[in-house]
Amino acid sequence: MANAAVTTLINRVVGNSISTLIDSTATDNYQHDVIYEIARGAFPGFLAQTDATFIALTRGTVEYSFPTGFRLPLMIVFDDTQLAHARFDEALNFSQDWRNTATKPIAYIQDPVDRDKFQLIPPSNYASAGVAGTPLAPPTPWPTEALAFIGTESNTGWAESCLVDTHLALAFEVIAREFSRDSDHKDSDLATLAKTFAGVFWQMSFAEGMDV
């Protein structure tokens, strides 16, 4: 579901309310695309939607999927300790047989596994006691032997109140894509101008280093 306010803004900026110029399905899709790209880190320095959730641990299980809706892990915490983000060769240095040595996880790796999965080094020899709630609204006491996953999200509704100032940037990013693709309303000059506006408004919304 695209953000309706951004869709209205797109129509307003390009004059779509006066005569139909754009393909609303395409612009909704482009809106989703931009939000996905931000979530996966394709806009360097723009860290927008972040959230945290618990993942239940199964004894001896090495590989876990990212929680639904999460795109990039920023921090993964086991029990009370933040795990190191390691490389595959570092995992091998830890132990050639790390996948079969269940103890207390100290790190995680992503690189040799599917993009939406991670592996614990070593796998846990504990199972989670309970993972109700979220790290932002945790049960009391905080669940032991659980993984807390803190990462980026791609909520295509872009509904957070603290992101309203980014609507102009998002709208221009979509306009740039809509008018640069091959269509009966292709306008390369407008697309280039919109890309410039998008860059200006992204810079205005994401002051360097302030959000990351």
Add this chain to the structure above:
Amino acid sequence: MGTLAGNALIDELSRRLRDLTSTGYPRADILDIVNRTQRAINARLGLVHTSTAFSTGETPLYSVDAIATNIVRVVDVRDDDRPLQRVPWPQLVHQDPKWIRLRGTPEVWSPIGRTMIAVIPTPYITRSLTAVSIKMTSNLADAGAPLLDIPDDFKPILLDLAEAVLLVRAREFKMIEAALTRVLPALGMSVDMQNQRRGGDKAHG
């Protein structure tokens, strides 16, 4: 707080756009762009801030939207008058790898993207902290109130930027370039305007 109202700003922009009858640029459209450019300018320059009290819980992590819905970004967290130290989130692990369940008097805070902050350690008992934030400026109306949030002396920047955005509808590339050339240095930004002229200027040949 400025003293200018939405109706006066719309009048002035309509005049700039040579559309006093609001035929090509309906007043509602101009108002929306003014509101949005005011927010973008405040996000960039941090002209207007807001302070919001929030209570700590059994967690170091807080949703910005749950603190208040008029926040662009949190810039400071205070415990009474004591400012907590801001730490980038990648450095939290270096402060203490067990930060997520550390208990005690809050000492540091960290923004984790736009939508979440961490406050560490987690207090043993509920405390009231204050988030100082860049304000998501309030919407103006096509009326004499409410008034502009940002100071009046930033009106030229606001109108130049709003004018540039509004001119996109008419594809007035040269006029957009002129407006952006006026406004971007004031925002501490620069843009290679040559990009705009690729393929010629449709509006003016």
